Amino acid sequence: MGGVLRAEALWVETFTGLWFIAFQRLLKVVRERGGDGTGMGRPWCLPLAERVLLVAVYCRTILTMRQLVPLFGVSPAMVCRVIQKLGPLLALEQTKPAAHVVDRLWIVDGTLIPVRDRRVAASSRNYRFSANVQVIIDADTRLVVATARPAPGNKADAQVWRSSGLAEHCEGVTVLGDGAYVNTGLVVPHRKRQRRALLPGEEADNAEHRRVRARVEHTFAALKNYKILRDCRQRGNGLHHAVRAVAHMHNLALAT
Incomplete structure (x- = not known):
């Protein structure tokens, strides 16, 4: 046939x-x-x-x-x-930044991916069973720089970040994260304290932080045009390989 x-x-x-x-x-x-x-x-x-x-x-x-x-x-x-x-x-080949690009700005965030294999998933706030995947992108080019192995979807972004090994990958590079990455060494928004409002300069910093960090959300939307990241039926390392393959194809599409 x-x-x-x-x-x-x-x-x-x-x-x-x-x-x-x-x-x-x-x-x-x-x-x-x-x-x-x-x-x-x-x-x-x-x-x-x-x-x-x-x-x-x-x-x-x-x-x-x-x-x-x-x-x-x-x-x-x-x-x-x-x-x-x-x-x-x-799969996307992950390499550490060269000496001449250490002044680049990267952005990290986690996204939940529904997955059938319960060995790599857990019940989370958005899905019945999902995995948390951390992704780093370049803020200027929006290319995916690195991805981490999936973690159960009930784990917080900061916890997954610390155990992912991505921090060593980002040595010498400024990395932005959202408020979930407090005390991880990343650049995060200013937090409101009890009985103390944010200063005008801090409000402006947070607005600029949100504007730049939105690029990683746009990247997630593009990655999830590959529907395997909307409902992964692969088992074991299948989700990890799928994320890295999709990241590679996303980068090729942007670079063309």
Whole structure:
């Protein structure tokens, strides 16, 4: 049975949200990371470009594996195998800031992602079961700089930040956070004290802080155009790989 989707500009741009040139860059990264290798198993029945397209379509549309079968002309088992093998290879590569960009301004915030696997989720205020994912973006370019491993959704942002390891990643860089990151070393808004109103200068600082920090909320909205971040059915490390893959595709889309 032949599939409908092919790694052609029309299908790529329609089903993934990426321009074809951005998809080609993604394909190059996956190939350099060894995505074309078959190891000791049977050879793939789909070329690498269509396997990468399959994973991107899955992240963008959250179609079930059975729904992807007629689109690519393969079995459900093959769809599952492709997603598990290539999903980690689409991940954003996180690097520490170079010496010449330490004056950059970064923004961090956490977002709740509904997830079916209760081993990485917990009941939270917004969803029945969700995970808290911390994301750092560059304030100027709005590119995703780094993401942390998911934590149960009932944990506070400051608690997840301290255990995520992202602080070491941000050494020498100014990082903005909201009021949930008090006493974490980040730049946070001025807090109102009992019986003491904010000073005019503090009000102005908070207004500017809100204006800049809103960029991370806009980034979350863009990331969640990939519907796997609205209802993740992956288990174990699947959510972590999905977040990093979506962040990578988001960056490619912005840079194109």
